Amino acid sequence: MTKPILLSTPHMGDREQAFVKEAFDTNWIAPVGPHVDAFEREFCKVVGAGHAAAVSSGTAALHLALRLIGVETGDEVFCSTLTFIATASPITYLGGKPVFVDSDRTTWNINPNLLREALDNRAKLGKLPKAVVIVHLYGQSADIDPILAACNAYEITLIEDAAESLGATYKNRSPGTFGKIGIYSFNGNKIITTSGGGMLVSEEESLIQKARFLATQARDRAPHYQHSEIGYNYRLSNILAGIGRGQLQVLEERVQARRRNFEVYQQALGNLPGIEFMPEAAYGRATRWLTCLTIDPDAFGADREQIRLALSEQQIEARPVWKPLHLQPVFAECDRVGGAIAEDLFKYGLCLPSGSNLTMEDLDRVIAAIMAIHRKK
Ligand SMILES: *Cc1c(COP(=O)(O)O)cnc(C)c1O
Numbered sequence: 001m002t003k004p005i006l007l008s009t010p011h012m013g014d015r016e017q018a019f020v021k022e023a024f025d026t027n028w029i030a031p032v033g034p035h036v037d038a039f040e041r042e043f044c045k046v047v048g049a050g051h052a053a054a055v056s057s058g059t060a061a062l063h064l065a066l067r068l069i070g071v072e073t074g075d076e077v078f079c080s081t082l083t084f085i086a087t088a089s090p091i092t093y094l095g096g097k098p099v100f101v102d103s104d105r106t107t108w109n110i111n112p113n114l115l116r117e118a119l120d121n122r123a124k125l126g127k128l129p130k131a132v133v134i135v136h137l138y139g140q141s142a143d144i145d146p147i148l149a150a151c152n153a154y155e156i157t158l159i160e161d162a163a164e165s166l167g168a169t170y171k172n173r174s175p176g177t178f179g180k181i182g183i184y185s186f187n188g189n190k191i192i193t194t195s196g197g198g199m200l201v202s203e204e205e206s207l208i209q210k211a212r213f214l215a216t217q218a219r220d221r222a223p224h225y226q227h228s229e230i231g232y233n234y235r236l237s238n239i240l241a242g243i244g245r246g247q248l249q250v251l252e253e254r255v256q257a258r259r260r261n262f263e264v265y266q267q268a269l270g271n272l273p274g275i276e277f278m279p280e281a282a283y284g285r286a287t288r289w290l291t292c293l294t295i296d297p298d299a300f301g302a303d304r305e306q307i308r309l310a311l312s313e314q315q316i317e318a319r320p321v322w323k324p325l326h327l328q329p330v331f332a333e334c335d336r337v338g339g340a341i342a343e344d345l346f347k348y349g350l351c352l353p354s355g356s357n358l359t360m361e362d363l364d365r366v367i368a369a370i371m372a373i374h375r376k377k
Contacts, residue, residue: 004317011193013249015245016246019035023035030237031237032216035241039054039245040053047201051203051205056234056237058183072095075094076097076130077098078131079133080110087161099337102339107143109137115337118337128154128156132156141284144170165287180204192248197240197244213231216233259287275294276296291354301374301376304349
């Protein structure tokens with residue numbers, strides 16, 4: 001039987017079980033505890049953030065972030081269109097309305113010039129959005145400086161969804177630490193995982209304290225249970241934080257392994273007609289969380305779907321690039337700014353198996369399968 005090669009699977013290090021055992025031995029089996037505190041501290045060191053709150057998912061972190069900056073019913077929030085739905089769904093949890101902004105062709109991330117233009121136009125109409133949420137896609141930071149400048153020009157809050165880009169850099173700093181709030185994810189498919197989990201970071205300690213308060217049902221200071229506002233049950237468990245502490249220790253190794261995957265793929269496939277790999281922007285280091293490429297069907301002789309299905313027949317999981325959010329049925333009513341670039345990247349883009357635990361044999365199998373499709377044409 002052929003071993004399946006999956007897109008991105010969990011990859012544990014040596015220390016996770018010891019941290020989890022410690023949680024069991026001390027009976028800290030709760031959404032509070034020493035691992036949670038330590039994970040937050042250690043995470044701050046790794047990304048260079050002032051303060052952090054560990055929560056149950058990246059989506060929960062984004063929900064809290066938007067709530068903390070006061071997004072309410074009817075508020076518009078500008079949002080990258082080429083991303084996973086979780087970048088935008090928390091906007092709607094609060095009754096906000098996402099407005100989707102197109103990508104830049106070379107970075108695949110939000111186009112800063114388009115964002116600036118859109119904000120200029122909205123300013124003239126007196127209809128500025130409440131916030132801007134940007135994603136750092138597939139392990140590559142967006143071009144943060146011009147994005148921040150555009151936001152700052154109109155005093156609009158920037159929130160960074162760095163769920164896919166822990167370990168990346170932008171001008172030697174971590175994406176996620178530039179806006180008012182940044183979020184990360186430790187879902188099973190991310191570069192490091194706690195099986196499920198997320199982190200919220202900010203330079204403002206009061207924001208992070210408020211996040212912890214909201215994440216634990218918004219309990220007022222009182223011996224009895226008293227609540228003056230509605231909160232959530234979003235804290236990370238001490239057991240999962242233990243896994244996270246172990247994973248943080250191997251983050252750099254995981255980045256190196258994923259970058260190696262990319263290089264092996266690019267060496268082998270980069271010269272095939274019609275194949276183009278996602279470029280790495282000059283301003284930083286991409287983690288290559290997923291190796292992504294586009295396929296021009298005329299030049300290559302097969303299109304994205306034909307390749308994906310041929311790989312699937314050989315037990316190799318590849319996925320189309322994210323379907324832009326402005327094309328999602330659930331967001332059919334939402335406004336958008338451009339969208340053609342993201343649509344192209346979706347139409348032609350494919351993500352190859354990219355886990356840090358892939359072997360050379362695995363990569364060779366993926367490469368051979370793609371070469372075979374090319375030769376048949
Ligand atoms: C994974 C992901 C999220 C959500 O994180 P979860 O921890 O799965 O809730 C948000 N945004 C992006 C871009 C993601 O890839």
